Amino acid sequence: MLSSSFIVSFVLLLLLIVLLDGAAANKDEDESLLSLRKKPSVANILGGESISLRYVKDLITPEIASKLIESCDKRSGWTSSPQSVAGSATVKATRTSRSCPLIWPQLYLPLLDDPSKAAKLAAVKDEIDLTWHLTQRIASFLNVGEEYIEPFQLVRYQPGEFYKEHHDHGSYYGVATEQRPLTLLIFLSDLPSSSEVDNGGYTKFRALGGGGGGDDDEQNGGGISIVPRQGDGVLWKNEDDNGTLLMDAIHEAIPPKDGGDVIKYAMNVWIAGKKIKENLDVSSYRTS
Numbered sequence: 001m002l003s004s005s006f007i008v009s010f011v012l013l014l015l016l017i018v019l020l021d022g023a024a025a026n027k028d029e030d031e032s033l034l035s036l037r038k039k040p041s042v043a044n045i046l047g048g049e050s051i052s053l054r055y056v057k058d059l060i061t062p063e064i065a066s067k068l069i070e071s072c073d074k075r076s077g078w079t080s081s082p083q084s085v086a087g088s089a090t091v092k093a094t095r096t097s098r099s100c101p102l103i104w105p106q107l108y109l110p111l112l113d114d115p116s117k118a119a120k121l122a123a124v125k126d127e128i129d130l131t132w133h134l135t136q137r138i139a140s141f142l143n144v145g146e147e148y149i150e151p152f153q154l155v156r157y158q159p160g161e162f163y164k165e166h167h168d169h170g171s172y173y174g175v176a177t178e179q180r181p182l183t184l185l186i187f188l189s190d191l192p193s194s195s196e197v198d199n200g201g202y203t204k205f206r207a208l209g210g211g212g213g214g215d216d217d218e219q220n221g222g223g224i225s226i227v228p229r230q231g232d233g234v235l236w237k238n239e240d241d242n243g244t245l246l247m248d249a250i251h252e253a254i255p256p257k258d259g260g261d262v263i264k265y266a267m268n269v270w271i272a273g274k275k276i277k278e279n280l281d282v283s284s285y286r287t288s
């Protein structure tokens with residue numbers, strides 16, 4: 001007859017094997033999420049003082065960037081990018097890129113506690129988990145409440161596609177919506193450029209760095225251009241501490257070189273002035 005101590009040891013061994021198997025199955029995902037804990041580094045960008053323009057390194061890993069893009073690809077979430085003007089979202093010739101709103105975790109996480117709804121969300125659970133981890137990381141990094149972070153929006157620029165000069169704050173267009181004190185733009189792909197090769201795809205602030213935003217700035221080389229580097233980002237203010245709109249925050253997305261094969265992917269992170277759920281129609285953020 002087997003001793004009770006042997007049986008206990010055997011059961012504990014089986015339990016350990018089960019736990020190890022589970023850990024191995026989730027190893028890649030766990031490592032990806034753990035990698036979010038690496039602290040980003042921030043540097044002020046010379047010439048961008050008027051909008052506190054800062055470059056942020058190591059916001060996300062290449063693995064996380066790929067997961068975000070895959071989330072949109074999987075559910076065919078890419079649509080023509082709208083531009084909000086006078087309170088209505090319309091597609092205009094000023095913007096030819098495509099966008100994909102990510103699932104808003106604050107709206108969907110509570111639904112996972114309901115078995116009947118959780119089953120319907122099984123296909124997007126990984127996206128919900130990922131966006132929630134990112135929301136927490138960004139909230140901690142920016143020292144803002146998670147409830148002030150708008151749903152993440154991915155953008156995709158094929159060669160030749162662009163977004164002409166615009167402002168991220170609704171007040172610029174005379175509307176009370178999209179009141180965004182801060183913008184954090186995270187690059188999900190590389191668009192390396194050099195003095196010999198210009199692949200385009202950068203984010204340009206024409207009024208900064210000595211450029212006054214005049215018509216001759218372009219030919220005189222005025223402005224500040226941020227070259228996309230995967231996993232890094234750029235952070236700036238859209239309004240000052242008194243809520244006054246900062247006109248120097250006007251920027252544009254220069255198209256990736258036409259005729260090339262380089263695609264620009266990025267993620268817009270907008271920080272709202274008020275809590276999202278309490279001040280907006282959250283039904284518009286539901287993602288099917």
